[in-house]
Structures are given as C-alpha cells and as structure tokens.
Amino acid sequence: MAESRFLKGLLLANMMLLPFVSADVPVKNVFGSIQAGSGSFLLQKESVTGSRRASPIHWVFVTDCSAYMFNEGNLLLASAHAVQQEGAFTWIVYGCQRDDQRKALGMLAHPTANVWFSPEVNLTDPETGEQFEHFQASNRPVSVQAWYEATSPQEDAIAIIDPDMLFLRPVQFTSDPHNGPAGLHTGPWQTLSAAPKLGVGALYGQGCQSNRWTEEIMKQVCGSEIEACLEASRDDDACTKAYSSGPPWITHKSDAQALLSKFPITTLRVHQVWPNLLSEQVAYGVTQMRNGIATSIDPFWFLSSPEAGHVQPWAAVAELDFDPCQKRQPPPPDASNPIFFHACSTFHLHNREGTGYTLHKDHIHKDLLDCDSPLLRYPPEDSLEEHKGNKDSDGFRATWAVCTYTNLVNAYARSWKDLFCKNPNLEATFAYPAISQGFLNQTSWLASVFRKGGWSDIDYYQHINKI
Numbered sequence: 001m002a003e004s005r006f007l008k009g010l011l012l013a014n015m016m017l018l019p020f021v022s023a024d025v026p027v028k029n030v031f032g033s034i035q036a037g038s039g040s041f042l043l044q045k046e047s048v049t050g051s052r053r054a055s056p057i058h059w060v061f062v063t064d065c066s067a068y069m070f071n072e073g074n075l076l077l078a079s080a081h082a083v084q085q086e087g088a089f090t091w092i093v094y095g096c097q098r099d100d101q102r103k104a105l106g107m108l109a110h111p112t113a114n115v116w117f118s119p120e121v122n123l124t125d126p127e128t129g130e131q132f133e134h135f136q137a138s139n140r141p142v143s144v145q146a147w148y149e150a151t152s153p154q155e156d157a158i159a160i161i162d163p164d165m166l167f168l169r170p171v172q173f174t175s176d177p178h179n180g181p182a183g184l185h186t187g188p189w190q191t192l193s194a195a196p197k198l199g200v201g202a203l204y205g206q207g208c209q210s211n212r213w214t215e216e217i218m219k220q221v222c223g224s225e226i227e228a229c230l231e232a233s234r235d236d237d238a239c240t241k242a243y244s245s246g247p248p249w250i251t252h253k254s255d256a257q258a259l260l261s262k263f264p265i266t267t268l269r270v271h272q273v274w275p276n277l278l279s280e281q282v283a284y285g286v287t288q289m290r291n292g293i294a295t296s297i298d299p300f301w302f303l304s305s306p307e308a309g310h311v312q313p314w315a316a317v318a319e320l321d322f323d324p325c326q327k328r329q330p331p332p333p334d335a336s337n338p339i340f341f342h343a344c345s346t347f348h349l350h351n352r353e354g355t356g357y358t359l360h361k362d363h364i365h366k367d368l369l370d371c372d373s374p375l376l377r378y379p380p381e382d383s384l385e386e387h388k389g390n391k392d393s394d395g396f397r398a399t400w401a402v403c404t405y406t407n408l409v410n411a412y413a414r415s416w417k418d419l420f421c422k423n424p425n426l427e428a429t430f431a432y433p434a435i436s437q438g439f440l441n442q443t444s445w446l447a448s449v450f451r452k453g454g455w456s457d458i459d460y461y462q463h464i465n466k467i
Contacts, residue, residue, distance in 0.1 A: 031323040053322040054195070056173060057087040057250070058155040060174075061163045062118075065096035065368040065454025067446045069202040070104065071299040072163040074369060077429050078109035078412035079167040083333035084276075086170065088155060089113040093137040095120055100449050109416040116151065117458070118143035123268055135271055135369075136278040140265040150258050158260075159196040164344055164361055165302065166408045168330070168337040172199075173250075182202065186334045192296050194252040199293050201245030202301035207280045208239035209274055210289070221269045232289040243285030247298050255293055263287045304342035306397035308352060313338045317400060318391035325383040325403035330411050343405055349379055350386075353396035357383075358434035359402050361438040365430060365437045367444040368413050371421035376439075377426040379403050 005150055027262055061070035061076065067278055073091050079081035080089060089110055096117055105115045129301050144160060157173070170188040177190035194200050211219065212234040222229035233239050251259055267283035275281065288295060297353040300313045308314075316338060322331050332439075349357035357379050367373045387396035408429055430440070436456035439447045451457060 006093060012455070015399045026319045026381055034195055039225075050343055056074060056156045057159055058153045058157070059085075059087050059159045059161055059248075060090045060144060061092060061093055061161045061165075062143045062244045063163045063389075064093045064094055064139065064453060065450065066208060066451030066457065067267050067450040068362070069093075069163060069448065070368065070450060070455070071364065071368050072361070073411060074107075074109045074160075074416050075412040076163055076165060076167075077113050078415040079330075079408065080113075081110045081416070081451060082412070083170045084331065085167055087159070088153070090147065090151075091115045092118055094143050095116045103200055104446075104449050107416075107420050109412065109419060116147050116236075117144050123266060126265060127150060132268060132271075135275070135279070136277045137394075138267065138271070139183045141260075141267045141283070145260045145264055155253065157252055158256050159248050161340075162247045162342065162344070165247070165340040165342050166328045166412070167339065168335055168341055169335065169339050171339050180336065185336055189300065189339055192300060194250045194255075196254045197254050197293050199245075199253065199255070199288060199295045200250040201295050201297050201309075202248055202298045203299040204244055204278075204281065205245035206246075206278045206282055207244050208233060208236050209270075210243075211236040211239055211444045213273065217245050217273050221266065221273060221286060222290055229289045230293055237416075241297065242295050243288060244296055245285055248301060249284055251293070255291060257446035259287055259293065261275060266290065298410070302342040303338050303401070304430065305345050306347065306394050306401055307398060309392060309394065313393075314397050317397070323384050324400060324407050325379055328378050328381070328403075328407055328410075330407050341401075341404060345401075347401040347405060348398050349402045351394040353434070356431070357402050359405055359432065361435075362436045362456070363432040363434065364453065365432070366450075367439045367441055369408070369416055370441065370446050371417060371424050372432045372441065373444070374425050375413055376406050377408055377431050378410075379427050400458050436442045 007450045020296070053133055059080070060275075061073070063073050075357040077089060077091070091105070091108070091113060093105060093115060094103065097120075102117060108115065118139075122132060123138060124130070125132070140160070143465060147156070172188045173193040174190050175193055175195075177192055179185055192198075192200055210221075210229060211222070213233070215230070218229050218233070219226050224416040232243065263284060266287045267280045270286060276282075287294070302317075303312050303314065303317065305312060306314075316336055320331070320335055320337070322335060324331065343361045346358060346360040359376075364376065365373060368375075378401075383403060384396070384399050387393060387399055390396060395445040414426055417426065435452055438452045441447070
C-alpha cells in the first residue's frame with residue numbers, strides 16, 4: 001500500500017529507546033568538559049533499564065532537537081509528574097543524531113518517562129516519488145508512526161499531545177464520565193475513554209476544511225476512501241463538531257495501526273491542497289474520516305487564549321478562589337481547572353502591551369535549564385486585584401495567564417534543576433523582553449549541545465515567510 005511505502009526504509013535506521021533512570025542510583029558529571037569553569041555542574045544519572053507497569057494510556061509528544069524543545073519537553077514531563085497523571089510517557093525526538101544530544105535527553109523531570117529517537121526522513125509522495133520540504137509539524141506524523149511500529153505499545157489508547165502543554169490537573173478516562181457542572185469539582189476531570197472507532201480530542205478552531213474541497217481535491221487527499229471523506233464532510237456543522245480537533249488526540253489501540261499508517265501521507269496531501277500552519281492538524285481529522293473513526297471533542301481540555309473567553313473553559317478559572325499572581329506557584333492539582341495550560345499564544349499583563357510583562361514561550365531564554373541561568377521574574381503580586389471585579393474580561397484572563405504561565409515555568413524548571421544541578425540558580429530575575437530570545441550565556445552547555453530552536457530559528461523563520 002502507498003501508506004506503508006511512505007516510510008520505506010525508515011525502520012531500518014538506527015533508532016534508540018532511552019529510559020529515564022531510577023532515583024536510587026549514583027550520579028556523575030557527564031558534561032564536565034562542556035561546563036568547565038562554570039559555577040555549578042550539570043549531573044546525569046547512570047542509565048539503567050527498568051520495567052514499566054501496564055497503563056491504560058500512553059502519552060506521546062514529538063519535538064525537534066533544540067534547546068527550545070529541551071525546555072518544553074522537560075517542563076511538560078515535570079508537570080505530568082507533579083499532578084500525578086496516570087499513564088506511560090514517551091518523548092519522541094526528531095533530528096538528534098549526536099551522542100551528546102542523546103545523553104542530554106536522558107535527563108528527564110519524570111521518573112518513568114522514556115525518550116525515543118526518530119530518524120530524519122525525506123517527505124516523499126509514495127505514488128509519484130515527488131519530494132517535499134518539511135513544514136510545520138510535518139515531523140510528527142512520520143515520527144509517531146515510526147515509534148508505534150518499532151515499539152508496539154501495549155496500552156489501551158495512544159494520546160498525542162503538544163510539547164507546549166503543561167498539566168494543571170490530572171484526567172481519568174472512563175466509559176461513564178461524571179463531572180460537576182462545567183467541570184467544577186475537585187479531583188481529576190473525567191472524560192470518555194477512546195473505544196474502537198471512537199477517538200477523543202480537544203476542540204480547535206480550524207473548522208471543517210474538507211467541506212470546502214472539490215471532489216477532485218477530496219480524491220487527491222483521501223484516495224480510495226473518498227466516499228467516507230465526502231460523507232463525513234457533507235454537513236459543515238456536524239463535520240466541525242466531529243473533526244475540528246487537535247491535541248490531545250486519543251485513539252484506541254484497535255484503530256492505532258490503521259490511523260497512524262495513513263496519517264503521514266494524508267498530512268502531506270492536505271498540505272499540498274491547503275498549505276496552512278494547521279494542515280497537519282486538519283490531516284489528523286481527515287485520516288479519521290478515511291478510517292471511519294468518529295470523535296468525541298471537548299473544549300474543556302485546555303486554556304490557550306484570553307480572547308477566547310466563551311469558547312475555552314475560562315469560566316472554570318473564574319470560579320476558583322486562587323490568585324496565581326499572589327501565590328506564585330502552580331494551582332493545586334485537585335482544583336477544578338481545565339487539564340492543560342497550552343502555551344501557544346502571547347500573553348500580556350492586563351491585556352496591554354508595554355507593561356514589561358508580555359510573555360510568549362519563545363521569550364523564555366533557551367538556556368533556562370542551565371544550572372547557572374535564572375528563572376523568570378514574577379509579575380507583581382497584586383497584578384490580578386484590579387480585574388477581580390470583572391472576571392469575565394480579557395484583562396482578568398490575560399493577567400491570570402501571564403502569572404500562571406510564569407508559575408508553571410518556574411516551578412517545573414526548579415524541579416528539573418533540583419534533580420540535575422549541584423548549585424542551581426533559582427533566582428527569579430530574568431526580565432524577558434517581548435521578543436524571541438536565544439541563550440543568555442553563549443558558553444552554556446545547552447548552546448554547545450543544541451541549536452537554539454524557536455520561532456526565530458532558521459527553519460521556522462523560512463516556513464513562516466512562505467506561509
């Protein structure tokens with residue numbers, strides 16, 4: 001089949017599964033030469049292989065090989081551990097070829113997480129042989145499929161999440177979920193388990209793009225499953241409710257093989273007809289159509305945009321008696337928050353520019369996890385006070401977001417540094433400018449091991465200009 005030929009030769013490459021190690025083993029300095037002369041030392045624990053308890057779900061996320069993603073991946077894993085989220089975790093890394101890069105990715109802020117290294121591939125249409133440049137998130141479909149084929153995960157479901165997601169609260173999967181009104185209850189949020197031909201996902205705003213395609217385009221994208229795609233796309237509203245999804249994408253193990261084998265080629269073809277930053281995201285829904293998989297989509301999964309006050313579950317935040325600006329710590333995991341803080345927006349204190357607190361994930365210094373680098377400075381403790389009289393406002397939501405994101409970054413960077421640094425700098429003093437950042441210290445070990453990554457790095461910059 002075309003889909004199986006899409007990754008021809010991929011699994012023959014040298015791929016490696018690197019488990020995190022027991023906290024009981026001694027530590028040693030593996031980057032001594034990199035940090036020579038530094039005031040503190042980066043530590044890595046000796047590598048041992050342990051068994052993993054069977055779990056109902058396996059969480060995976062994909063990143064490139066950069067310092068930007070080294071930060072994001074470790075913060076995500078630290079947040080999952082902090083809220084005690086059930087499940088196995090695998091960080092799939094695309095493009096890390098050197099030994100020092102792979103050693104660095106042995107240092108994870110989660111006691112049972114694994115790293116799996118995916119080889120680089122050329123994007124090639126299996127029917128025409130035409131090759132294409134990589135585009136936004138094009139490494140995710142090929143990497144997840146390669147991981148799945150190589151490791152044969154045994155969990156009941158596979159959950160694909162974004163690396164810029166941070167857990168606020170644990171989630172439980174059940175055939176009969178019970179939550180308080182609008183998710184307002186303490187403890188884990190409950191949602192449907194994935195089942196055969198029934199996926200689970202979060203609501204996103206791309207809508208039903210396939211409803212706008214001609215039959216010729218639909219044939220190009222869906223191939224022999226054109227009738228299934230046409231039927232699923234016929235009603236724009238029904239299609240949006242079923243397929244306008246994004247991470248977390250959760251699929252049942254009985255559907256995983258078929259879905260993941262078609263995801264890469266579907267992504268390539270969707271991008272050919274709709275070259276948008278969200279083409280890979282649209283392609284996942286189209287792949288579900290091709291396989292006859294319905295989807296339960298819920299908006300409660302995450303917060304990402306203060307301007308989406310009546311689309312995202314900001315009402316849950318408004319009901320909480322928790323002031324992140326004053327507390328300067330993550331919210332309690334048993335509070336009735338949504339599951340994730342999704343750091344895919346720019347957040348302005350008071351929803352105004354020019355306050356000195358305009359925070360985007362790319363504004364964070366790329367050597368955040370260097371032992372000598374500071375944490376982010378906190379907004380003033382009373383920042384939220386002026387907005388408490390109107391919690392249904394962009395000012396409240398934006399200020400809450402700046403403070404919460406700062407708290408999450410600092411708390412989970414601290415968790416990582418406590419594990420791997422002898423004398424960590426935990427001072428919250430970095431006053432991030434409102435622009436993309438590189439390394440604070442050009443002699444940082446992170447600058448020696450990784451490129452900086454982020455939206456101002458060369459691959460992102462070129463792609464954004466093309467779009």
